[in-house]
Amino acid sequence: MSEKVGVYICHCGSNIAGTVDVVELAKFAGELPGVTVSREYKFMCSSLGQELVAEDIQKQGLTRVVVGACSPHLHEKTFRRACAMAGLNPYLMQMVSLREQVSWVTEDKALALDKAKAMISGGVRRVQLQEELEPTPVPVNPNTLVVGGGVAGIQAALELADAGYPVFMVEREPSIGGHMAQFDKTFPTLDCSACILTPKMSDVGTHDKITLLSYAEVEEVTGFVGNFHVRIRKRARGVDEKDCTGCGICIEKCPRKVVDEVFEAGMGYRKAIYRPFPQAVPKFPVIDRANCTFYERGTCKACEKFCPTNAIRFDQEDSFLDLDIGNIILATGWDLFDARRLSQFGYGRLANVFTNLEFERLCNAAGPTDGKIVLRDGVTEPKSIALVHCVGSRDKTTNPQCSAVCCMAALKFGHLVMEKTQAEVTSFYIDIRAPHKNYEEFYDRLQDEGMHFVRGRVAEVTDAARRPEEEGKLIVQVEDTLVGKQRRLPFDMVVLMSGLQPRADAREVGLRFGISCSMDGWFTERHPKLDPVATMTDGIFIAGVCQGPKDIPDSVAQGAAAASRIQGMIARGTVMIEPVVATIHEENCSGCRICNNLCPFNAIEFLAEKSVSYINAALCKGCGTCVAACPAQAISGAHFNNQQINAEIEGLLYDAVRGNGGAPKPVAVPA
Amino acid sequence: MSDERFEPKIIAFLCNWCSYRAADLAGTARMKYQPNIRTIRVMCSGRVDPSFVLKAFSLGADGVMIAGCHPGECHYLEQNYKAMRRYEMLRHTLLAMGMEDHRLRLQWASAAEGNVLSAAINEMIEQVRALGPLNWPGLWSENGGHQAAIERLPHEHAEALEVSA
Numbered sequence: 075m076s077e078k079v080g081v082y083i084c085h086c087g088s089n090i091a092g093t094v095d096v097v098e099l100a101k102f103a104g105e106l107p108g109v110t111v112s113r114e115y116k117f118m119c120s121s122l123g124q125e126l127v128a129e130d131i132q133k134q135g136l137t138r139v140v141v142g143a144c145s146p147h148l149h150e151k152t153f154r155r156a157c158a159m160a161g162l163n164p165y166l167m168q169m170v171s172l173r174e175q176v177s178w179v180t181e182d183k184a185l186a187l188d189k190a191k192a193m194i195s196g197g198v199r200r201v202q203l204q205e206e207l208e209p210t211p212v213p214v215n216p217n218t219l220v221v222g223g224g225v226a227g228i229q230a231a232l233e234l235a236d237a238g239y240p241v242f243m244v245e246r247e248p249s250i251g252g253h254m255a256q257f258d259k260t261f262p263t264l265d266c267s268a269c270i271l272t273p274k275m276s277d278v279g280t281h282d283k284i285t286l287l288s289y290a291e292v293e294e295v296t297g298f299v300g301n302f303h304v305r306i307r308k309r310a311r312g313v314d315e316k317d318c319t320g321c322g323i324c325i326e327k328c329p330r331k332v333v334d335e336v337f338e339a340g341m342g343y344r345k346a347i348y349r350p351f352p353q354a355v356p357k358f359p360v361i362d363r364a365n366c367t368f369y370e371r372g373t374c375k376a377c378e379k380f381c382p383t384n385a386i387r388f389d390q391e392d393s394f395l396d397l398d399i400g401n402i403i404l405a406t407g408w409d410l411f412d413a414r415r416l417s418q419f420g421y422g423r424l425a426n427v428f429t430n431l432e433f434e435r436l437c438n439a440a441g442p443t444d445g446k447i448v449l450r451d452g453v454t455e456p457k458s459i460a461l462v463h464c465v466g467s468r469d470k471t472t473n474p475q476c477s478a479v480c481c482m483a484a485l486k487f488g489h490l491v492m493e494k495t496q497a498e499v500t501s502f503y504i505d506i507r508a509p510h511k512n513y514e515e516f517y518d519r520l521q522d523e524g525m526h527f528v529r530g531r532v533a534e535v536t537d538a539a540r541r542p543e544e545e546g547k548l549i550v551q552v553e554d555t556l557v558g559k560q561r562r563l564p565f566d567m568v569v570l571m572s573g574l575q576p577r578a579d580a581r582e583v584g585l586r587f588g589i590s591c592s593m594d595g596w597f598t599e600r601h602p603k604l605d606p607v608a609t610m611t612d613g614i615f616i617a618g619v620c621q622g623p624k625d626i627p628d629s630v631a632q633g634a635a636a637a638s639r640i641q642g643m644i645a646r647g648t649v650m651i652e653p654v655v656a657t658i659h660e661e662n663c664s665g666c667r668i669c670n671n672l673c674p675f676n677a678i679e680f681l682a683e684k685s686v687s688y689i690n691a692a693l694c695k696g697c698g699t700c701v702a703a704c705p706a707q708a709i710s711g712a713h714f715n716n717q718q719i720n721a722e723i724e725g726l727l728y729d730a731v732r733g734n735g736g737a738p739k740p741v742a743v744p745a
Numbered sequence: 746m747s748d749e750r751f752e753p754k755i756i757a758f759l760c761n762w763c764s765y766r767a768a769d770l771a772g773t774a775r776m777k778y779q780p781n782i783r784t785i786r787v788m789c790s791g792r793v794d795p796s797f798v799l800k801a802f803s804l805g806a807d808g809v810m811i812a813g814c815h816p817g818e819c820h821y822l823e824q825n826y827k828a829m830r831r832y833e834m835l836r837h838t839l840l841a842m843g844m845e846d847h848r849l850r851l852q853w854a855s856a857a858e859g860n861v862l863s864a865a866i867n868e869m870i871e872q873v874r875a876l877g878p879l880n881w882p883g884l885w886s887e888n889g890g891h892q893a894a895i896e897r898l899p900h901e902h903a904e905a906l907e908v909s910a
Binding site for chain 1: 752754756762765766768769771772773775776777778779780781782783784785786787788789791792793794795796797800801804805806815817818819820821822823824827828831855856857863882
């Protein structure tokens, strides 16, 4: 045996040693072929434990190291570093998870020792075949792409731009601002939403480092961390941004009114040429071709006639922009749960049932009713309002998750109603969730202000009156779980606190950027606790609600966090690419092309002139699917090659009965 | 036969991103499961070459589990679907060879599903325990004639080639 293996068994205090006989295990390991040193130590991850490894590498000339300790997801980096410091290539170290996979999950001590022996034997066998690997440095382009111009994206873009790095912001709608721009007030401070957001929006619009691409979408993303190539489709605005001054005369003169389903949530109108709202950034309007008279009938052109700078371009076409980008932040936000799906609440059927987003627009001074809270007829002020919580949240038939913001938004609505009208407000809740700074105090305040609370999930909202006082009202049927009684309560207006949902096209977008979604459709972070803004794809970060429901402060924090991660990468200038990739040995490749279609990252190309396939190491993510598929075994996956895995299987089954009940047959010893 | 309870040996291939993390979580949450499972970390369930499974059986494993991310949640976007395809083919082949159904199992477990993984491990161990030892290597060496026939095969080929050449 040419390799000198050192085996280190960690006690982890009593976490491992309390269940596994570490002394016996180290003795067993010491007798395995190839092992020159076998030790056990109280805490391998301590600096003394690491020095133990380093010393043996230097003094005993170890060429391979096996550490039997916790999961490699915790301390693989630590021991790789310890090996590297002692001059051993870090990829010649293998960790065996004795804690998470043996001592913590096994009750019987004897069986735990047996399992630990097998696992160590697998590691020892495997490590001898491991190869030296070197990460490749690649340069990082300082340009960042921010997808989505809501508050999370705005924060991220400003952080990066203020640090002096170029940012490209792509927004699907004609203006940035996102959902926050639609709100009237923000909880629990009751700041005017627009007042705190619009200065940030105009900073984005005027920042010399930010290129704002509104009414645009990302079509295609290729490349890898530090070196993405992105193709952006700028949809035709019908307005030349160079000539337009944003005076708004075109909007004034346009004769065509359309219900605004996006910004006004269907509560108000806009023109066929429009800006979603007066403070829109950028200020340039957009012609809605589906509703413009000119595109329908070929006449009108009122906007063109009155435009003082001749900025209207009816013949404008979609244009494409190709950008070189180093890192990408996805801040694509959320969709509102469609309350029509829960027909028992009557939304869409009963006129005075509103969604929370509609109610935001009703409260908003810049909204369709100038901030007057009125019924659907536009004049009558309601005398009683019901707020129904958890519509499309905490509900196994729709979305099981808590949408995180609706309880606080309902409290905010309660305050606004009592401030603006004489109406009584009643909230129907399961639990009031108020976990952040000053939230619980806001809840207390609303209780003092006289908002009513009924604990119980609403069963039905109906207009079928049973008693004279219910005539002409909306009746909320609910089990009051604090009293333990069924109740029917009449109201003039019902507001459904619809939950937050992933964007309808989240999966498609995730696929385009090469990141994954959870089962319900939120983008998956690299680690749910310790790495909430990075994704499994290097160079792609997520911020805001697209990662999961959260409120404005959390979205802002994530936007800033993603930006700071990217600043670090740009400041360093290069990024190390993991060497765990697949390579094709040309001489063995028959050019069958079976592997070509297996790679979702398009890392495998077919070289027609040589009639072989080739893997672009920079694009390869190292999953190894092509390695397993190659019929000629011409592809090898670094750090997980066939020989290594087979050796590990042999090691794990070192004690399996081979032959007809006889002694274990020696397994072929790796060369 | 002894009265000793049969302790099967099961090899599990766990993908780095979901099921290995599920195993980590099961450990952190101290969910106890039976120790008859021995794990190998691979980057993706799509890395599991059917030959690894055959290798494990041929070296004396009584069962093999392949565990990966849920369909649609693969870290590598869609490679667990490839694992699924291979599993189906391999399962079909093994069944045709007369192997019992429960000896090969494909299990989805997300990083948050330590309980799912540990329950699946326990269930599989019980199923395989009920089936008894597989003893592939033993069966092979028992049937000496068959083994010799297999060893003769390449020579037969060589003769055939000589004739045609």
